[in-house]
Amino acid sequence: PATEEKPAQLVLQLRDADSAPTKFKELSDRVTKVTAALHRQQRAEEERRELEAQMLQSQKLESLGVMAGGIAHDFNNLLTSIIGYSELARAQLPEHSAAGEFVDAAVTGARRAAELTQQMLAYSGKGSRIVEPVQLSRLVKDITRLLEVSISKKCVMRFELPEDLPACMADATQLRQVIMNLIINASDAIGDRSGVISITTGAAWCDRDYLDENFINDTLEEGLYVHMEVADTGKGMSADVRARIFDPFFTTKFTGRGLGLAAVLGVIRGHKGAIRVYSEPGRGTTFKVLLPAAPGVEPQAVKSDSEPEQWQGFGTALVIDDEESIRALARHMLMRMGFEVATASDGREGVEVYREMAASNPLVLLDLTMPHLDGAAAFAQLRRINPKVRVIVMSGYGEQTIDTQFAGKGLAGFLQKPFRLAELRDVVKAAVEP
Incomplete structure (x- = not known):
């Protein structure tokens, strides 16, 4: 064929025998230089293409993250009303009744939907996190039994978990979600065949060359x-x-498995870490997660959950939210706690209502995203009226976003939507009691 490559010979005949060695060396040097230049050009072109691919992937993930965060925020607003009003209705029904069971089932379904929105916020990097020292080996050991019952019985699990691993600053709940998703993904990849899933933890010093070569996250230090x-x-x-496994809802199966690896990526990025996948058809897959270590910091003991208190407050409160259903819901909940409650439909109206109520020093529940005057701007104006105003910010986004906007500004608390009556009570109690 015309395109077939064949070996060739280059024959040089120099008429002047005396100058032949010199001319041959000059020609050889020129060929060597041209060849080296071509190789450099080829390498530069390959590096340029690889960098472009990494930039496109990073931009795509960022765009998907913004979209996922926006959808989660809107759904959390809707779920706040569904869960909150269902709980208020349940409180009016006998403990053992058919209607009560139906309401309980509705709340359970809504809370599962809320878990999905939390995964979407995790993917966007805006999820709510409780950051504390976590020892990765210990965390894996704590959920070993849960991991084993989550995979196929034909899979064998192997662990290599050193005890002397330094801690990392992380949200333990989100890291458990990462581990579970990676294990379930590995089990799905093995399918009905027998196979092995290995979990290995460790620690290493990572220099700039290693990070640049192995991870596309250019913010790693x-x-x-x-x-x-x-x-x-x-x-x-x-x-x-x-190239697509970290896209939301992407799956190689016939039915979707939710956000899965997309949520994993969001959690890791939210912890200033990185993840890389190594895989070839027929040779298995390895996911490597990297998290900044916090040497010298000891993991904290796990706190036990306490029973919700039937706490009662007093005084006045102001609810500022552009969603009428959420305003009404928060008003009903606060009234059950003993407050006299006023409402406002946006930040501008909220500031005016607060100005009229300032003498009673009302507690303020303030939505973050509103027309005319958003939560951050309204908070600043409320502080000008009363520097000691007690404000609890409500948002369908996570606490990480709130921390960025309100750090060091005297915020009294944060309430993640969708919230339950007990959660609102806990935040309000912490805000009004010294």
């Missing part, structure tokens, strides 16, 4: 990192599948 690898002996992935 040199330093000590803890890492976790989840490897399986499954069917592996093609390059096309690897």
